[in-house]
Amino acid sequence: MPISPEQQAEIDEQRSSPQPTLRAVSEGMESHLYTAYPVLDHGFIRVIDYMGNDEAICQAARVSYGKGTKSVQNDEGLIRYLMRHWHSTPFEMCEIKLHVKLPVFVARQWIRHRTANVNEYSARYSILDREFYIPEPSHINAQSVINNQGRGGVLEGAEAARVLEILKSDSNRAYDNYEAMIAETGPDGEPQDGLARELARMNLPANIYTQWYWKVDLHNLFHFLRLRADSHAQYEIRVYADAICKVVADWVPAAYGAFEDYRLGGATMSGKALDCVRRMLKGEEVTQETSGMSKGEWREFEGAIK
Amino acid sequence: MPISPEQQAEIDEQRSSPQPTLRAVSEGMESHLYTAYPVLDHGFIRVIDYMGNDEAICQAARVSYGKGTKSVQNDEGLIRYLMRHWHSTPFEMCEIKLHVKLPVFVARQWIRHRTANVNEYSARYSILDREFYIPEPSHINAQSVINNQGRGGVLEGAEAARVLEILKSDSNRAYDNYEAMIAETGPDGEPQDGLARELARMNLPANIYTQWYWKVDLHNLFHFLRLRADSHAQYEIRVYADAICKVVADWVPAAYGAFEDYRLGGATMSGKALDCVRRMLKGEEVTQETSGMSKGEWREFEGAIK
Amino acid sequence: MPISPEQQAEIDEQRSSPQPTLRAVSEGMESHLYTAYPVLDHGFIRVIDYMGNDEAICQAARVSYGKGTKSVQNDEGLIRYLMRHWHSTPFEMCEIKLHVKLPVFVARQWIRHRTANVNEYSARYSILDREFYIPEPSHINAQSVINNQGRGGVLEGAEAARVLEILKSDSNRAYDNYEAMIAETGPDGEPQDGLARELARMNLPANIYTQWYWKVDLHNLFHFLRLRADSHAQYEIRVYADAICKVVADWVPAAYGAFEDYRLGGATMSGKALDCVRRMLKGEEVTQETSGMSKGEWREFEGAIK
Amino acid sequence: MPISPEQQAEIDEQRSSPQPTLRAVSEGMESHLYTAYPVLDHGFIRVIDYMGNDEAICQAARVSYGKGTKSVQNDEGLIRYLMRHWHSTPFEMCEIKLHVKLPVFVARQWIRHRTANVNEYSARYSILDREFYIPEPSHINAQSVINNQGRGGVLEGAEAARVLEILKSDSNRAYDNYEAMIAETGPDGEPQDGLARELARMNLPANIYTQWYWKVDLHNLFHFLRLRADSHAQYEIRVYADAICKVVADWVPAAYGAFEDYRLGGATMSGKALDCVRRMLKGEEVTQETSGMSKGEWREFEGAIK
Structure with missing residues (x-):
């Protein structure tokens, strides 16, 4: 809460x-x-x-x-x-x-x-x-296969369940141990000094x-x-x-x-992209090969104007 | 105003x-x-x-x-x-x-x-x-002879009057000419284009x-x-x-x-200055020569503790 | 030099x-x-x-x-x-x-x-x-009539000459007076204190x-x-x-x-501009009126794609 | 390594x-x-x-x-x-x-x-x-009892051992699970999609x-x-x-x-601290009570000049 x-x-x-x-x-x-x-x-x-x-x-x-x-x-x-x-x-x-x-x-x-x-x-x-x-099941995704720093499709079935279970149990275990380390009472009820907070926090996950x-x-x-x-x-x-x-x-x-x-809602166009727009507006059929752009650039360019 | x-x-x-x-x-x-x-x-x-x-x-x-x-x-x-x-x-x-x-x-x-x-x-x-x-007469000072980037005593008499006169007349002349350059009418009443403001401003003093x-x-x-x-x-x-x-x-x-x-109202003391304070509090007579400080540093140190 | x-x-x-x-x-x-x-x-x-x-x-x-x-x-x-x-x-x-x-x-x-x-x-x-x-004659321009903070055409003839003459003579007079104020000798050769540099500089133009x-x-x-x-x-x-x-x-x-x-060499396109590009690529005749853009925006948009 | x-x-x-x-x-x-x-x-x-x-x-x-x-x-x-x-x-x-x-x-x-x-x-x-x-045993300290955000004495015996054991085992478990979540093979050797790295990292401790x-x-x-x-x-x-x-x-x-x-090696002295130094150099016996400083301030002041 x-x-x-x-x-x-x-x-x-x-x-x-x-x-x-x-x-x-x-x-x-x-x-x-x-x-x-x-x-x-x-x-x-x-x-x-x-x-x-x-x-x-x-x-x-x-x-x-x-x-x-x-x-x-x-x-x-x-x-x-x-x-x-x-x-x-x-x-x-x-x-x-x-x-x-x-x-x-x-x-x-x-x-x-x-x-x-x-x-x-x-x-x-x-x-x-x-x-x-702990993510909602609809936000537990696989590593993207196109974009090296993004997400792909939603995980399903047993794999999704395992991920959820891991995240929950590891969090709770880490927190239990965080509490135990800073506590002024040890596991058998004996008094202990208690670990400094600035150290204990290092056990907590991101x-x-x-x-x-x-x-x-x-x-x-x-x-x-x-x-x-x-x-x-x-x-x-x-x-x-x-x-x-x-x-x-x-x-x-x-x-x-x-x-x-x-x-x-806008987009930044490179000099090459502006040139392509001009050529296309004059009726030329421009492709990635004739655009002067790399494949990635062309894909993003097409996304902006189509 | x-x-x-x-x-x-x-x-x-x-x-x-x-x-x-x-x-x-x-x-x-x-x-x-x-x-x-x-x-x-x-x-x-x-x-x-x-x-x-x-x-x-x-x-x-x-x-x-x-x-x-x-x-x-x-x-x-x-x-x-x-x-x-x-x-x-x-x-x-x-x-x-x-x-x-x-x-x-x-x-x-x-x-x-x-x-x-x-x-x-x-x-x-x-x-x-x-x-x-245009400074007040009481704020028209000579160049300092101790501090290369400061002011010394107040200027007096004819010298002060000359400074004031220069500041006033140069400002006014510069502004008259600024106005004349951006005006849409020339000195004889004829139409003129008028200088761009971004250029005319360069005639104005600091x-x-x-x-x-x-x-x-x-x-x-x-x-x-x-x-x-x-x-x-x-x-x-x-x-x-x-x-x-x-x-x-x-x-x-x-x-x-x-x-x-x-x-x-505070001051930052160097390691050397703190050392001198400690020695002085123990009764030692510390001078610039025995302080390890340069003359300038010592002068500032004395200013802070006396 | x-x-x-x-x-x-x-x-x-x-x-x-x-x-x-x-x-x-x-x-x-x-x-x-x-x-x-x-x-x-x-x-x-x-x-x-x-x-x-x-x-x-x-x-x-x-x-x-x-x-x-x-x-x-x-x-x-x-x-x-x-x-x-x-x-x-x-x-x-x-x-x-x-x-x-x-x-x-x-x-x-x-x-x-x-x-x-x-x-x-x-x-x-x-x-x-x-x-x-002191600007070259080819860089002494009038105030722009379209853009409130820009330059228009090059000034010519007597007006240009007047501007150049003002800039030169005002600069020199200001500097002569700057030197006179900080000098240790007055106008008649008598000794004077000399105005502090931090004050004298205020007479110098931009x-x-x-x-x-x-x-x-x-x-x-x-x-x-x-x-x-x-x-x-x-x-x-x-x-x-x-x-x-x-x-x-x-x-x-x-x-x-x-x-x-x-x-x-690039340009940033707004959402509206991208929308116009898309419509134009589909063959629609888009004008400023149908673009949703202001006149200024439309002028800049046309500058980018034509 | x-x-x-x-x-x-x-x-x-x-x-x-x-x-x-x-x-x-x-x-x-x-x-x-x-x-x-x-x-x-x-x-x-x-x-x-x-x-x-x-x-x-x-x-x-x-x-x-x-x-x-x-x-x-x-x-x-x-x-x-x-x-x-x-x-x-x-x-x-x-x-x-x-x-x-x-x-x-x-x-x-x-x-x-x-x-x-x-x-x-x-x-x-x-x-x-x-x-x-994983800290050296000599750097595993208790929470300070004077300074709320610092460390006190070194932990000893069973308590220190428990802390070390927790930090090691939780780290390793978290990493094992991190690896398992991003792996392309499930626990029984079956293929799985593998969790996105941007999600899996959240299981790793600080x-x-x-x-x-x-x-x-x-x-x-x-x-x-x-x-x-x-x-x-x-x-x-x-x-x-x-x-x-x-x-x-x-x-x-x-x-x-x-x-x-x-x-x-230096220290910043407040106006009050400088005043105390001046009084002490004149032979006055200054205490926390007569210094005008709080207890914390006075403790730090004494640390600097003694």
Whole structure:
């Protein structure tokens, strides 16, 4: 269970006590604040704080004194222009702070995005909970035979059952032993010193859950989302990216709309690819052999234009 | 005049319309929002937005669900501990966005702090105003004879008058010519094309004012303030740092207090310096010659302990 | 004159004394080391140091013990794959250190690229030289009437002459006065204190030359080059980017080739643009009105595919 | 065994083929290149590449054309001055690239230093080796009773034996099951699909070894070393920091000497601490109660000056 009754009470309390502020407010985002949206079996994302909204992006782009134009349409046009021409600094003027609970192997991918602020729950200082990610049967896949770092079809029957059984029993055994090592009582009830937490944690597998506060500006968040909401990303991080996309869409609707069109739904074409498009539009029949592209490139090119 | 009546009206409007929010609020900071605090002759700083407060620092350090302890004293102790042991990440969980108007030569020092977000008024796109920094007579100093990159005594008499006259007349001439080059009418009233702004700006001297939105997290802001509110910093940037210190003290009083004690008012001692302190506390008479320090180091050491 | 005879002698000496190293070497780059390539009227770029080569990119991507495959073709394929899929970290494993001399208004654009290391010549500490950028007549353009932050046609006749005359005479007057203010002798030969350098510099216009050491990894350099070698970049920074492109092409030929194809010669298409391409390939006549794009977007789209 | 015979042959080959270069060379560092220095039971660090040396720091600080002064003494004085006054940019002009093999729980601490470039061995793409960190008996400690995130005394007797037995058997069981899940043959020899590597890795505990290429500039490396070679750092990362210190001392002897004196061997004193030193030097008997410091602060203060 991701959230205990006491934790839920704390969340509820925060959600019930609005205070006046003079800052820019995003009404869409206020409705999400503090709420924990479940991801995977024990994880969640929840918004702790945010700075700015669509208007703030425009205000910064114009270095203006007031709120900018009253016209929402002008603001949206400006935001689309900024996104199209890679003017990233105005998007950096919005900031979001999330509380995320996630398996360690997902955290290890996530942290590779360096332009962010992180406070992780310390397993040197605290004791981790017995919470492990065990995939749904529909997400237990074979190694892909085309893509060396991806997944193929769903495992079935006895093989799937064995995998599930291994993941469950190894997690539990590792946690039992983690508890035994840090305990102040030995197996026969005798007192013992208890192993240091910073050492005991090394017995825990990568599907254990950790949690952190993660703060990032909107430009770098979009970069994270483009890579991690992508179909090539590992499923277990993609579901976090998808959950974040939903709150961002309500926080900064115009910026998210531009991001969706130009980044998530767009594609980068090489010089060779553009050349092929031009030739095809003139009626030429272009094949991989005559394209100048490698097989992999051509496959991706065809995926984009067909 | 730094702020026009229309701009002031925009500021007043923003200050008069509080909205409800569920986010962490700093009452001390709300009272500063949007107000332009004058710095130098035409410059200012004003807070556009902020994220977090003292409690938010503790909440992130604890990766907690609610607001953290109710005890202000516990929070302050934790904050002092974090500051003392260089645990910088919880301070990164607060963020501030400033609108700053400043001379270009100050902006050039400021921008060297890379971990921040910036949107500067574009002189490719817009026309700069006729506003130049002309120092007060009490801040027109000679080159220092001790420190190769500092200032010595105040200039006086005819020399001071000449400097002031040069700065004023060269600024005005440069601006007149800037205007003439971008004008659509030539000197005799004939139509002309007008030089591109991105080229015309190169005629403007480094004391012209520019402005930007600058967003930074509290940890990196403290780093900026430590270096720029320091007595070795150039006066013209130090006054900006001092103005920012005042609002930060109201925004996050506990964090600012710890910063003041451990960073602004503290000093870093080398191994050699610590050794000298130990010897002196045992009653030894230590001199520069017996200290193992260079003359410069010894002078700074004496400055710290006397 | 960008390089004095003494400086040239220092450069020649460095170029004449190879030493043995066990590190990865790029022969193409060795031939460029230290040489100052002129840019604009007094500027230059010169390579001071570099780390890595094409092989080093592949070695890092494979986290391998030796140099990687002996096959150049495999390495090139891997590099193209990494570039196409935005795997940026292996490119970060190469590093370059440049010495650049450039006008201040160019330096102000350049420094906005934050992920780099910079040491700039200090005008608090040292006296700047009398060197100003005065554009060639063919690069004195009018403000663009289409693009609010670009240039239009070349200025001609009396207007061009006036601009040149202003830039020259204002630069010289500003420098004369800079010298007079820091001098230890007043206008009538009497001794004076001399204004502090950190103050006197504020009289100098933005076309004065400064210089710096600039160190950056290859991934971030490519990002810089994509934006600054682009036709929308200001001419005066573009020529620096072009000069850097030439040495990078010799340093890491495979990586530069992939960069040229996927970034410099490529284009990012939005979801709407991809949809139009698909419709056009099916024979539909698509216009701006039926495209769903704004006029600006449509113009750029047509530029890419025609 | 950290390095296979084939890997050692590759390393030997690289070490035996020097090539000429015009770049700055550090002879002290050349002697370390590629050699794997063992750390913990299966880990190592080895230098893959470096940029710059002590002279290069001074050259950048002076933005000079040649190599800088011939005087080593002047260079050392400048380097000490730069370190003492937190002029960090010249140190950023040196860069090092390391190949590191380390347990995952150490990697998780290490990666928190964000200003660095990393390529980690991919467990989505490749199969990890059966190599786990099992502490020496002398490094199996109890949880500290003073410091909530540290270690106390060494565990002894049956308790220590139980811990070792758990760590060994759980690691091996986890790895056996990892292999079984990705295998293309089931437990009874029947063919199976084999679980995707990106999923199977989640069964592996945090003491498994990973490896990466890690590239960082000297300023940020010093920051890393100050925090991780510190006595408060976890032993298992401290031994890596210590091993790196040794090669850095040979790479940039003057910079490392200044780092040792001002950072490793130094201490930061708060305003309160400085005040106490002043009072004590005047003969006052200062106690924790009259110091204005908390108990923790006072304990650390006494540690520094006694």
